[in-house]
Amino acid sequence: MTDPKPHGLARNAANYGDREFALYLRRSFAASMGYSRAMLEKPVVGIADTASDYNNCHRSVPELKEAVKRGVLAAGALPLAFPTVSLCEPSLTPTSMHYRNLMALDTEAMLTAQPMDAAVLIGGCDKTVPAQLMAAASADRPSVMLVTGPMLAQRFEGERLAACTDCRRYWARYRAGDVSAERIGEIEGKLATTSGTCGVMGTASTMACLAAALGFMPLMAASAPAVHSDRLRFAEEAGALAVRLITHPVKPSQLITEKSVENALRVLLALGGSTNALVHLAAIAGRVGLRIDLKRLDALSEETPVLVDLKPTGEGYMEDFHAAGGMVALLRELRDLLHLDCIDITGRTLAEQIEAGTPFVDRGIIRARSAPVSPVGGLxxxxxxxxxxxxxxxxxxxxxxxxxxxxxxxxxxxxxxxxxxxxxxxxxxxxxxxxxxxxxxxxxxxxxxxxxxxxxxxxxxxxxxxxxxxxxxxxxxxxxxxxxxxxxxxxxxxxxxxxxxxxxxxxxxxxxxxxxxxxxxxxxxxxxxxxxxxxATPKRGWDKLVHEQVLQAPEGADLAFLRPEGH
The missing domain is CATH 3.50.30.80 (IlvD/EDD C-terminal domain-like)
Known part of the structure; x- marks a missing residue:
C-alpha cells in the first residue's frame, strides 16, 4: 500500500499512472548503488554539494559532505548528496552575481523534485549562500545552512594578510607606484593560503552571519575557520539537525519573518558588513513576500553601532571574530535591540540561543556598546x-x-x-x-x-x-x-x-x-x-531571461517570476 504520509524515497514519486510501480522502480535503481532495503526505507536528508574545481572557496566541501553524512547516519536517516551550480567570484564572467538567480533556480528545483525530507545546504563563496537561502525559502523545505568558513590570515614579513581587503590595499599601492611589480607578484602568493572564503568581513562572512541571525545554523557555525576542526564538528551537527527537522519541522517560512529580517539588518549594521548583503537579504526576504524598506534601514543605522573591529572597516580577521566570541557575543551586546522571540531551526528562541552560548567576549574585536568602533551603523x-x-x-x-x-x-x-x-x-x-x-x-x-x-x-x-x-x-x-x-x-x-x-x-x-x-x-x-x-535585448538563453525578468537592487535583483504570486 502507498504510505499516506510519504517520507524518504517515497516522496515525490514519478507518476507513470501507477504510483506503486514508480516507487518500486525507484527502489530497484537505488539498490544498484548498494543500499540495503533497511537503508532505503529510512527518511532522507539531501545534501547540496557545491564542490567545484573552479571554486577555491569550496575546496573543503568534499570533507564537509562526509562529516554531514556521519551526522545524518548517526541520527538514523539516509544522506544523499546531489550537485548544484557552484559560483566563485573570480572564476566567472561577467560576474557571479549574474548567475546567483540561476543557482537559486537550480537548487530550488532539486529540493522540490528529488525525494528528501530535509536538506543541508553547503555554501560559502559570496553568491552561493544567498542563492541557497532563496531556494530554501521558495521550496519551503526544512534546511540547515552549512558554510565552508573563512580562510586563515597568513603571517608574512611582519604583517598578516588575507583575501581580499589586503589584495586591494596592495594593488592600490602598486597602481600608485609605491609597490614594485616584483613585490606585487610575491604578495599574490601570500594572500589566500588556506581553503575557505575571504578572511575579512566581506560578503561571504557577512552572509554567513546573517544566515545564523535568521536561524538557519548554530550561531558559532557562522565564523569557525574553514581549516578548524570545529568546522567539521559543525558539519556533523548540521547532519543531525537536518534529521531532527524531519520529526520537528521548522520551515524556512517560519525563519524568514519581518522580525528576523530586521534582526539580520541590525547584525549587518553592527558588523560593518558588506553592502552586497543588503541586495541578497532583500532577495531572500522577497522570496517570502517581504520587502526591505531602505528608509527603515536608515533609521536602524542611526541607533545600531558598529561593534566588530574587522577589515575592511577595522583591523581584525574572521578567525579573530570567532575566537572573540563570534555571533553569540555580538548578539548578546545587541540584545535589547533585537526581536528575541524569533526562532531557529531547533525551535529555540534567539534569547535561548544567546543564553546557551559561551559568556566569553574579547573586547579588542567585539566592542561594548559604550565603546563602539562607530556609534552609528555601517550603511x-x-x-x-x-x-x-x-x-x-x-x-x-x-x-x-x-x-x-x-x-x-x-x-x-x-x-x-x-x-x-x-x-x-x-x-x-x-x-x-x-x-x-x-x-x-x-x-x-x-x-x-x-x-x-x-x-x-x-x-x-x-x-x-x-x-x-x-x-x-x-x-x-x-x-x-x-x-x-x-x-x-x-x-x-x-x-x-x-x-x-x-x-x-x-x-x-x-x-x-x-x-x-x-x-x-x-x-x-x-x-x-x-x-x-x-x-539591446540579448538574443537567447540565460542572458535573455535575466534581461526580461530581473528586478532592481532594492528588490534584491531577483527574477520577477521567482517571487511569490502577488509580489
Missing amino acids: VSLFGSLAPDGAILKRSAATPALFETEARCVVFDGLEDLANRIDAEDLDVTPQDIMILKNVGPLTPAGMPEAGYLPIPKKLARQGVKDMVRMSDCRMSGTAFGTIVLHIAPEAAAGGPLGLVETGDRVRLSVRERRLDLLVEEAELARRRAAWTPP
Whole structure:
C-alpha cells in the first residue's frame, strides 16, 4: 500500500499512472548503488554539494559532505548528496552575481523534485549562500545552512594578510607606484593560503552571519575557520539537525519573518558588513513576500553601532571574530535591540540561543556598546533626484571628510570606457571630482559586477590620493573600502536619471541629509531623456531571461517570476 504520509524515497514519486510501480522502480535503481532495503526505507536528508574545481572557496566541501553524512547516519536517516551550480567570484564572467538567480533556480528545483525530507545546504563563496537561502525559502523545505568558513590570515614579513581587503590595499599601492611589480607578484602568493572564503568581513562572512541571525545554523557555525576542526564538528551537527527537522519541522517560512529580517539588518549594521548583503537579504526576504524598506534601514543605522573591529572597516580577521566570541557575543551586546522571540531551526528562541552560548567576549574585536568602533551603523541609504528609488553608501569604510560633497562629475559609460580611460594621462579629473560609472546594473550584459570600487586614476594615485567620491549602479566587493555610492536605482539601463548624467554635470552628496542629487535643469534633462535609447535585448538563453525578468537592487535583483504570486 502507498504510505499516506510519504517520507524518504517515497516522496515525490514519478507518476507513470501507477504510483506503486514508480516507487518500486525507484527502489530497484537505488539498490544498484548498494543500499540495503533497511537503508532505503529510512527518511532522507539531501545534501547540496557545491564542490567545484573552479571554486577555491569550496575546496573543503568534499570533507564537509562526509562529516554531514556521519551526522545524518548517526541520527538514523539516509544522506544523499546531489550537485548544484557552484559560483566563485573570480572564476566567472561577467560576474557571479549574474548567475546567483540561476543557482537559486537550480537548487530550488532539486529540493522540490528529488525525494528528501530535509536538506543541508553547503555554501560559502559570496553568491552561493544567498542563492541557497532563496531556494530554501521558495521550496519551503526544512534546511540547515552549512558554510565552508573563512580562510586563515597568513603571517608574512611582519604583517598578516588575507583575501581580499589586503589584495586591494596592495594593488592600490602598486597602481600608485609605491609597490614594485616584483613585490606585487610575491604578495599574490601570500594572500589566500588556506581553503575557505575571504578572511575579512566581506560578503561571504557577512552572509554567513546573517544566515545564523535568521536561524538557519548554530550561531558559532557562522565564523569557525574553514581549516578548524570545529568546522567539521559543525558539519556533523548540521547532519543531525537536518534529521531532527524531519520529526520537528521548522520551515524556512517560519525563519524568514519581518522580525528576523530586521534582526539580520541590525547584525549587518553592527558588523560593518558588506553592502552586497543588503541586495541578497532583500532577495531572500522577497522570496517570502517581504520587502526591505531602505528608509527603515536608515533609521536602524542611526541607533545600531558598529561593534566588530574587522577589515575592511577595522583591523581584525574572521578567525579573530570567532575566537572573540563570534555571533553569540555580538548578539548578546545587541540584545535589547533585537526581536528575541524569533526562532531557529531547533525551535529555540534567539534569547535561548544567546543564553546557551559561551559568556566569553574579547573586547579588542567585539566592542561594548559604550565603546563602539562607530556609534552609528555601517550603511546609510540615500535618496534624491539621482536615486529616486535609493542608493547605498558604506560609511564605516568611507572617508568622513567626503560625506558632504558637491562637485563636478567625470562619467564613464560602461566597463570598457572605464578600462580605456581611467589611467589616461590626459583624463580631465581632479581629486575633488566625483567619478561616476553607469550602465553596469543588473539589466546590463555586465551583470551588476563588483566594479563600483572604481580605481583611483594612476596620475592621482601617484600624487598620494587615497580616496575620492565614486558612484555607480553596480556593486562593490564586501572587502573594499572608500567613499563609494552603490546600487543607484533605477539603474541607467532601466531609464533612471543616472543614465542622463554627463561629464561636467554637478552632483551633490549629503550623508547628513541622506541625499543624492543631480544638479541639472529639468529642461536639459528632458532633452537628454528624449534622446535616450534603452540597451539591446540579448538574443537567447540565460542572458535573455535575466534581461526580461530581473528586478532592481532594492528588490534584491531577483527574477520577477521567482517571487511569490502577488509580489
